[in-house]
Amino acid sequence: MEVEQTALPGIGLRHDFTTRKGQRVGVVSHRTGRRDLVIYDQDDPDAVCHVVKLNDEEADALAELLGAPRIVQRLNQLHREVEGLVSVQLPIPDGSPYAGRPMGDARVRTRTSASVVAIVRAGQVFASPGPEFVLRAADVVVVVGSEDSTAEVAGILADG
Numbered sequence: 001m002e003v004e005q006t007a008l009p010g011i012g013l014r015h016d017f018t019t020r021k022g023q024r025v026g027v028v029s030h031r032t033g034r035r036d037l038v039i040y041d042q043d044d045p046d047a048v049c050h051v052v053k054l055n056d057e058e059a060d061a062l063a064e065l066l067g068a069p070r071i072v073q074r075l076n077q078l079h080r081e082v083e084g085l086v087s088v089q090l091p092i093p094d095g096s097p098y099a100g101r102p103m104g105d106a107r108v109r110t111r112t113s114a115s116v117v118a119i120v121r122a123g124q125v126f127a128s129p130g131p132e133f134v135l136r137a138a139d140v141v142v143v144v145g146s147e148d149s150t151a152e153v154a155g156i157l158a159d160g
Helices: 056-081 108-112 147-159
Strands: 004-008 012-018 024-030 035-040 048-054 086-091 115-121 124-127 140-145
Touching: 012 035, 048 056, 056 124, 086 147, 108 115, 108 147, 140 147
Parallel strands: none
Antiparallel strands: 004 012, 012 024, 024 035, 035 048, 086 140, 115 124, 115 140
């Protein structure tokens, strides 16, 4: 898929692509942080027929909805391409010492060299969570690393 990038002087940056069915879609990233989802007229690719203005929270929600399934697909593809790399989904058990605490407290990367790439909570995916992300019992932590390092993460999340 080819994505075109266009600088918009005084406004920000626009990224556009054309779907398989010929519909042109774009995202305008304003210098203020606002994002506009833009749908162009099929008969006139320079004319905009719909604009959805998104604040930061709305843009993040849309990115999570669109991006979460793609993250899982890309991880699965990566496993097939890189020998020794695995991803596992580890539920946070009720008795976990990290339930109710920031993820950074577990020091997963430092202790195991594995990476937490997402947290799934009640069907919502939080991609690339930071160390301040507070874990809850029943969250599912998606971890990428070697078989040994991901097994170590499972032990850390369960027992500390």
